[in-house]
Amino acid sequence: MNDDIHEPAAAYALGAVDDIERASxxxxxxxxxxxxxxxASYDEAVLSLATSAPEVAPPPSLKASVMAALPPQEPSDRRTAPRTAPARPWLTRTRVLVAAAAVAVLAVIGVGVAQPWQQPTSVAALSPAERVRLSADAQQHTAAVGDARLVVTTSRSAGAATVQTERMPDAPKGHVYQAWFLDAAGTPRSAGIMTGAQPQLLQGTPGASLAVTVEPTGGSAAPTTAPVVRVSLV
Structure with a gap:
């Protein structure tokens, strides 16, 4: 089995991944x-240290020690050395080692101060939208909107859904995109105003489909325009 696919766990737990790697x-x-x-195990270790250890200032030698543990990086010269993109299906081994080293450093010195790279990863700390997206029975439903894409993730166990857009143009001035759950008969029920490209928890229990309309700022009690996109959720 290729273990590379599992390598980002430590880096993900410490927030040491970019948006693309995080989504993947x-x-x-x-x-x-x-x-x-x-x-979860990394999260429990960090949370335990944060709540049980006294608050102390990291020693001045900490940064130097961590940097010394990193593999040496060859200097680049743009005039003589062409840059090539590293092959990284998930994450380079160096960044995984750095993330693991960060956990080890915390365990050794017992630091109880908040770290800038720390992000919530336990189930209790996940946002409602993240819980839906990471549910074991999560299902994605997509629809094209010209060059853009609408992605709806549903979870039967959570009884909820999230929406995310990719390359979606802004709504006209003075208007917003509003999501609607439709039942089998096509009756709409507001699922909330869409606030941006990041995953957003929709309001209420998912219906048979989801439609998006353009509505005046503040939203509407019922759709006032034809849907710009509609995606089946069954």
């Missing part, structure tokens, strides 16, 4: 019990 690894987490358990 979260899709992997939905189907990998091993990684969910590993992420």
């Amino acid at each position: 690894f979260e899709r992997h987490l939905r189907t990998c019990e091993r990684c969910r358990a590993e992420v």
Whole structure:
């Protein structure tokens, strides 16, 4: 089995991944019990240290020690050395080692101060939208809107859904995008005003489909325009 797919767990738990890597690894987490358990174990270790250890200032030598442990980086010269993109299906091994080293450093010195790279990863600390997206029974439903894409993630166990847009143009001035759950008969029920490209928890229990309309700022009690996109959720 290729273990590279599991490597980002430590880096993900400490927030040491970019948005693309985070989204990719979260899709992997939905189907990998091993990684969910590993992420939870890192989280428990960090939270335990944060709540039990006294607050102390990190020693001045900490940064130097961590930097000294990193593999040496070859200087680049743009005039003589062409840059090539590293092959990284998930994350480079160096960043995984750095993330693991960060956990080890915390364990050794017992630091109880908040760290800028620390992000909530336990189930209790996840946002409602993240809980839906990481549910074991999460299902994605997509629809194209020209060059843009609408992604709705539903979870029967959570009884909820999230919406995310990719490359969606802004709504006209003085208007917003509003999501609607439609039942089998097509009756609409507001699922909330869409606030941006980040995953957003929709209001209420998912229906048979979801539609998005353009409404005046503040939203409407019922759709006033034809849907710009509609996606089936069954």
